[in-house]
Amino acid sequence: MTTATATSHDDHHHGPEKGIMRWVKTTNHKDIGTLYLWFAFAMLLVGGAMAMGIRMELLQPGMQVMDPHFFNQLTTMHGLIMVFGAIMPAMVGLGNWLIPMMVGAPDMALPRMNNWSFWILPFAGGILMSTFFMDGGAPAFGWTFYAPLSTTFAPDSTDFFIFAVHLLGFSSIMGAINIIATVINMRAPEMKLMDMPLFVWTWLITSFLLIGAMPVLAGAVTMMLTDRNFGTAFFDATGGGDPVMFQHIFWFFGHPEVYIMILPAFGIISHIIPTFSRKPLFGYSSMVYATASIAFLSYIVWAHHMFLTGMPVAGELYFMYATMMIAVPTGVKVFNWVSTMWKGSMTFETPMLWALSFVILFTIGGFSGLMLGIAPADIQYHDTYFVVAHFHYVLVTGALWAIIAATLYWLPKWTGKMYNESLAKVHFWWAVISVNVLFFPQHFLGLAGMPRRIPDYSLQFADFNLISSLGGFAFGASFILLAYIVVDCIRNGKPVDARPWDGAKGLEWTLSAKADYHTFNTPPSRELIENESQHS
Amino acid sequence: MVTDMKQNNKITKGFWIKLVSAPILMFVFAVFIMPPIYDVFCEITGFNGTTGRVEAEQQYEVEEERKVEVSFFAMTMPGFPVQFGPKVNSMQVVPGKFYTTSYIAKNNTDKEVIGQAIPSVAPTDAALYFKKLECFCFNRQVFKPHEEIEMSLRFVVEPEMDERIKDVSLSYNFFKLES
Ligand code: HEM
Numbered sequence A: 001m002t003t004a005t006a007t008s009h010d011d012h013h014h015g016p017e018k019g020i021m022r023w024v025k026t027t028n029h030k031d032i033g034t035l036y037l038w039f040a041f042a043m044l045l046v047g048g049a050m051a052m053g054i055r056m057e058l059l060q061p062g063m064q065v066m067d068p069h070f071f072n073q074l075t076t077m078h079g080l081i082m083v084f085g086a087i088m089p090a091m092v093g094l095g096n097w098l099i100p101m102m103v104g105a106p107d108m109a110l111p112r113m114n115n116w117s118f119w120i121l122p123f124a125g126g127i128l129m130s131t132f133f134m135d136g137g138a139p140a141f142g143w144t145f146y147a148p149l150s151t152t153f154a155p156d157s158t159d160f161f162i163f164a165v166h167l168l169g170f171s172s173i174m175g176a177i178n179i180i181a182t183v184i185n186m187r188a189p190e191m192k193l194m195d196m197p198l199f200v201w202t203w204l205i206t207s208f209l210l211i212g213a214m215p216v217l218a219g220a221v222t223m224m225l226t227d228r229n230f231g232t233a234f235f236d237a238t239g240g241g242d243p244v245m246f247q248h249i250f251w252f253f254g255h256p257e258v259y260i261m262i263l264p265a266f267g268i269i270s271h272i273i274p275t276f277s278r279k280p281l282f283g284y285s286s287m288v289y290a291t292a293s294i295a296f297l298s299y300i301v302w303a304h305h306m307f308l309t310g311m312p313v314a315g316e317l318y319f320m321y322a323t324m325m326i327a328v329p330t331g332v333k334v335f336n337w338v339s340t341m342w343k344g345s346m347t348f349e350t351p352m353l354w355a356l357s358f359v360i361l362f363t364i365g366g367f368s369g370l371m372l373g374i375a376p377a378d379i380q381y382h383d384t385y386f387v388v389a390h391f392h393y394v395l396v397t398g399a400l401w402a403i404i405a406a407t408l409y410w411l412p413k414w415t416g417k418m419y420n421e422s423l424a425k426v427h428f429w430w431a432v433i434s435v436n437v438l439f440f441p442q443h444f445l446g447l448a449g450m451p452r453r454i455p456d457y458s459l460q461f462a463d464f465n466l467i468s469s470l471g472g473f474a475f476g477a478s479f480i481l482l483a484y485i486v487v488d489c490i491r492n493g494k495p496v497d498a499r500p501w502d503g504a505k506g507l508e509w510t511l512s513a514k515a516d517y518h519t520f521n522t523p524p525s526r527e528l529i530e531n532e533s534q535h536s
Numbered sequence B: 001m002v003t004d005m006k007q008n009n010k011i012t013k014g015f016w017i018k019l020v021s022a023p024i025l026m027f028v029f030a031v032f033i034m035p036p037i038y039d040v041f042c043e044i045t046g047f048n049g050t051t052g053r054v055e056a057e058q059q060y061e062v063e064e065e066r067k068v069e070v071s072f073f074a075m076t077m078p079g080f081p082v083q084f085g086p087k088v089n090s091m092q093v094v095p096g097k098f099y100t101t102s103y104i105a106k107n108n109t110d111k112e113v114i115g116q117a118i119p120s121v122a123p124t125d126a127a128l129y130f131k132k133l134e135c136f137c138f139n140r141q142v143f144k145p146h147e148e149i150e151m152s153l154r155f156v157v158e159p160e161m162d163e164r165i166k167d168v169s170l171s172y173n174f175f176k177l178e179s
C-alpha cells in the first residue's frame, strides 16, 4: 500500500487545483466535506428563513402575513429542507472530513462517487425549491407527504418533488456505500474495529441505516409517482390499495431516518466530552453496542407515529413497548457521557458548552418522546405542538447542536486557526437561551391542545405563541453571528498548534495544525493508534 | 488515476455486489413485497377493518340469547354522483346466523357511472369475525343513467367474536372507477 501511494499522485500531489474547477472536479475528501458543510449551512439559512415566515404568521392569532396555502408550503418545505438539505448533508460533510483522518486513510474509498453524491445535492435542492414558482405552488402536504393528500389532491409540481427525493436518496445511498467501503477497506491495517473512534462507529452504523431506509423512501415516492401518473393504486382504495399503507411505508423509512440524523451526533458528543473532561470515554464498548441496538430497534417501532390510525390493541401495545425499549440504550449513552465527566478536570470551551447543553436538551427531547410513545397518552398529544416541541428538541438541540459543536471543535484542524472564543461564547448563550424560549413553550401549547400545521389558532394560545415567535426571531438571528465567527476564523484566526485542545485524543490531532490536503499516505502505526485512542 | 485503481482493487467484487445489491433489494422490498404482505396481513388480522369472506353457508354454534347490534353506514367519495344509503340503518343479529340486507343507490346523472364500494368494519377487533357470503362490494357496480338499484349483502357475525363487543358498524365508501 505504501509503495502504491508514493507513486500514485499526479499533479494533485502538493495541493489543490486553482479556481472554481477545483470544487467541481474534486475527489478530495476534505474538499468534498467542505462543500457539503457550506451547502448544508446555506440550506440551513434557507430553511431558517422559511421558519421565520412561519413564526411571523404565528406571532399573533388571526391571519396577517400570508394565505394558509402558502403557510402550508412553508411548513412542508421547511421540514424537507432542514432534514434532507441541512442536517443530513452536514453530517455527511463531517463524515467526509473526519472519517478518513480518524481511520488513518488517505481518502474515501470511492472518491469519484463521492464527487457525484455531493454534486447531485444542489440539483435536487434546486428542483425542490423551483416548485415554489410552479402552478399550484410547492408541496403543501407536510414533510411526511401522506397519501392521498400527496397523490390524488396534490398539484402537478409534486412530480418534481418526487424527482428531487429520488436524487436525494441516490446521493445519500452513494454516501453511505462510500463510508462503509472506507471504514471496512481503507482503515489503517493496525486499527481493529474496536479501536475505532465513536464518530466512525456511529457513522458506520448510520450508513447501514441509510442503505436500509433510503431505498424504502425511494420506493414510497415511486409508488406515489405511478399512482399519480400511471394508473396504479398502491395508496388508492378504489383500486384495492390503502392510504394507511403509505403511512406504514413512510414511517418504516421515517423512524430509522430520525436515527440517521442523531447517531452521528452521538458520535460527535462522545469525542468532545472526553476531551474537555480530560478522561477517556466511559464505557466505550457499551457505547458501540448501544448504538447498534438503537439502530436495530429503530426498524421495529415505526407505528408509534400511527397510534391514531385505528390499530388493534395488540399492535398499539407492541409498538408502545418496543418504543419504550429505545430509551434503554439511549439512557446508557447519556449515563456514559455523564460518567465520563465524573471527577474529570473539566473546562468549558465553547465546543464543550454545546456538548453539555446537547446532553441536557436532547434528554428533554427523549423524555417527551417517551411521553409520546405511551399509546393512550398519544391520543391527546398526536398532531399537536407537543410533537413539534419533541422533534425540535431532538433535532435542533440534538442533531444541529452536535453539528455546531463539531464545527467549532474541528475548525482549528480544518483551518489551522482558532475562532474567536469570546464571540463564540456569546453566540452559544444567545442560541441556547433563545432556542428554549422558542421551543419550550410549544410543550405547553401542545398539552393545551394546539394543533400543529395550522396558520391560525384560538385566542388562549396567543401568549405562548408570542413568546415562542420572539424566541424564534432571536434564535434565527444567532446564525448570522455563527456565520461571522466561522468566516472570521478562516480569515483572521490566530494560528494554532496541531493539538489545540489540551485533552484531545485521536489520529486527526497528530496531523499538522491545518491538516494537509493529503494525509495518511502511510497508515499510522499500532503504537500511534493506541496512544491516540480516546478510550482505555 | 492510479489512486482510484489502487482503491478499486482493494474493494473486492463480492463486496461491491453486496454494497450495491443491499439498497436495490430494499427498494424491491418496499415496492413489490411490502404491499402484498400488507394486504395479506390485513386479511388475516382484520387490521384496518378489512372484512372477511366465506364461500358457503357454514354451520356455527348459535347462542340464541346473544345479540349484537350491526349498524350500516354509507359514504361516497367527493364527486361521485350516486346517492347511496342502507335500506335499514341497523339490525339485531345473533352471532352465527346468516342475515341479508341491502343498500340502495341511485345515479342522478345522464351518464353511466361505474363505481366500487370499499367496506370497513369497526371496531377493528370485530372485523376479523364479520364475514360476508355475498356482497355488492365484491364486484364493481355499473349504474345506468338515472337508474336506482338495490344491492344486497349476506353476512354473518361469527360467535368467536369477543363477547364484550355489542355493537358493530359496517360502512361502505363508494369510489368512482374510470372504466
Ligand atoms: C427516546 C427516544 C424517542 C422516542 C421514544 C420517540 C417517540 C416519538 C413518538 C411516539 C412520536 C410520534 C408522536 C406523534 O406524532 O403523536 C415521535 C415523533 C417524532 N420524533 Fe421522536 N422519539 C424519540 C427520539 C427521537 C429522535 C432521536 C429524533 C430525531 C433525531 C426524533 C424525531 C422525531 C420526529 C421528527 C417526529 C415527528 C414526525 C412527524 O412529523 O410527525 N425522535 N417521536
Ligand SMILES: [Cu+2]
Residues within 6 Å of the ligand: A254, A255, A258, A301, A302, A304, A305
Ligand atoms: Cu419515530
